[in-house]
Amino acid sequence: MKKIIELKQVYKDYPQAGTLQTVLHDINLDIYSGEFVAIVGPSGNGKSTLLNLLTGIDHPSQGQVIVNGAELQKLSNEKLTSWRGANIGIVFQFFQLLPALNLLQNIVLPMDFLGRLNKGQRRERAMHLLELVGLADAAERLPSQVSGGQQQRAAIARALANDPPLIVADEPTGNLDAATADSVFDLFAHLRDQGKTLVMVTHNETLADAASRKLEIRSGRIHADSKPVNLV
Template sequence: MKKIIELKQVYKDYPQAGNLQTVLHGIDLDVVSGEFVAIVGPSGNGKSTLLNLLTGIDHPSRGEVIVNGAALQKLSNEKLTRWRGANVGIVFQFFQLLPTLNLLQNTVLPMDFLGKLPKRQRQQRAMQLLEQVGLADAADRLPSQVSGGQQQRAAIARALANDPPLIVADEPTGNLDAATADAVFELFAHLRDQGKTLVMVTHNAALADAASRKLEIHSGRIHADTPTRVG
């Protein structure tokens, strides 16, 4: 199986009160194509920092971060932005939809940025993705005109816009009620079944158990790395 993620002795330091605080300590991690990895552990232990390194939003202080064949620590910010648009779909806890664009326009936006598809095909693909997440009837609504669960489903459609090999989600159900969270997670399970590689930070134990692999992060270190029953 192809390795989508390779982390080699990754450290991340942040300056704090004149000193360096190490948030991640010597992380080694391989994730192969088609895996669904849940990252769990207490708040403030480095889970979101790890996701930011995988997406190129942040840089390692030491070590190597290789995602889909690209050594992210070697790329300029401009190249990273372009790489991210083609290789990673990001789903945030707070949705991060642009408030002045409707759901269709929000879904088209990553395709406009990357420019891989001809313009006439972008809206068609965006509508197909909104239909896939059950939002075809809400395509012309603004984010403020739909529920939190619908906004998160639209954010998932947007993350899929450029058909990236990797989907990364940071607490994607953290602001949703239990029933809505279940519906959103069904979407992730469907993406897993389609062969997408998924890495998700979650505090929800049931959701973590539905992944194929569970990483426990404590004090910036991988405390446990176990396959779940699903895997």
């Protein structure tokens, strides 16, 4: 089975009050293609920092972060932006849809940046993704004209725009009611069944327990890892 994420002796420090505070301590982690990994643990213990390292938004102070064959800290900002667009779909807690663009345009935008498809193909794929998340009839609506659950489903569609092998989500159900959260999680389960690799930070224990693997972060360290026995 292919490793899609590999962290080797990763530390992350931040300056604070004239000294360095270590947020992540000696993280060694392998995640394999097709896994659905839930990252859990108390707030302020390094979960979002870990996600930022996986997406190249931040770099480790020490160690290596290798995602889909690329050692992220060795890429320039320009190369990292292109790499991220092709390899990772990011789903944020607060959706991060552009308010002046309708849902369809929000999903087309990542394809415009990557430039793989022509204009017609981009629109066609965006409509297909809106259908996948049950929003085809809302394609022309602005984010402000749909509910929070619909915005999050649109954000998932946007994350899939360039068909990345890895989907990373930071508290994707944190601002949703229970029923809407369940529908969003069903989408993640569907993506897992389609062979995507998913890494999700969540405080929702029910959702975490439904993932195929649960990783607990405490005090910047891996406290527990329910890695399936068939991963080698």
